[in-house]
Amino acid sequence: MAVVHRDMGCANNGLEDWYWQRLTAVVLMVLLPLPYILLLWLAEGDVSQVTVLEMLEHPASRMLHSILMLTLLVHAYIGIKVIVEDYVPLKIRIPFLGMMLMITIGLGFWWTALIWAWGG
Amino acid sequence: MENIQEREISQKAPMPLSPRLSIYRLHPVTLASGAHRISGLVLILFVPFYIWLFIALTGSPEEFQNAIDVLRTFWGKAALWVVGMALIYHLLNGVRFLTIDAGWTDRRDLMRSGAKVMLAIAVVVAPLLGALLWL
Numbered sequence: 001m002a003v004v005h006r007d008m009g010c011a012n013n014g015l016e017d018w019y020w021q022r023l024t025a026v027v028l029m030v031l032l033p034l035p036y037i038l039l040l041w042l043a044e045g046d047v048s049q050v051t052v053l054e055m056l057e058h059p060a061s062r063m064l065h066s067i068l069m070l071t072l073l074v075h076a077y078i079g080i081k082v083i084v085e086d087y088v089p090l091k092i093r094i095p096f097l098g099m100m101l102m103i104t105i106g107l108g109f110w111w112t113a114l115i116w117a118w119g120g
Numbered sequence: 121m122e123n124i125q126e127r128e129i130s131q132k133a134p135m136p137l138s139p140r141l142s143i144y145r146l147h148p149v150t151l152a153s154g155a156h157r158i159s160g161l162v163l164i165l166f167v168p169f170y171i172w173l174f175i176a177l178t179g180s181p182e183e184f185q186n187a188i189d190v191l192r193t194f195w196g197k198a199a200l201w202v203v204g205m206a207l208i209y210h211l212l213n214g215v216r217f218l219t220i221d222a223g224w225t226d227r228r229d230l231m232r233s234g235a236k237v238m239l240a241i242a243v244v245v246a247p248l249l250g251a252l253l254w255l
Contacts, residue, residue, distance in 0.1 A: 022218060025218065032211070040200065043191040043192055043196065043253070044252075049177070053178065076163075079157075080164070083157055114175065
């Protein structure tokens, strides 16, 4: 009888990752091009800082930027997790993912502060 | 039961990592999927630069001008080109993955042709984005 060796895993984890990855993907599909277009405009066009600040300080813009940040970090974390599960050896996988999670959460708090509190 | 566990341990050869890159031949589907992962990592690596830009753009007028100057250097434009390519590819190929999940293109031939279309789009868009940035 052949014995199939499997890594230990939690049976109900996979679908949730799958679901969140797709939910955030749909949101990012709409929001992520916006900052890129802004950067292209800044690199190519003639934009004053006043114009940029008026755009960034609008409450709707700050809200969308926050949603973008949150969905991006969730999507990026799950994406890294999937790659890590494929290539990083089991022994260091859990500490590595824990470290990635801490970095992602820390970055999220800092980014939120930047979005809402620049300029004092 | 004990016997099975012992056998399992003694027979445990080093498991090849999944996806077994060194074993499978490179198909367009494999390439398109690998490129999705690589473009995703590129997008993540751009985040620190984006945050630096955000701080500079909302900083003093000198910091704002400095950020604009950096964006207009060769390396600034090169970064915008690389991240733009990653964004376009990751977005379009992500839509392709969603159509597979939805069951619309959940067929072997459509997955293969879809992967080829994605790679073709990348080849066509690359010089166009370059032209937009440098010409």
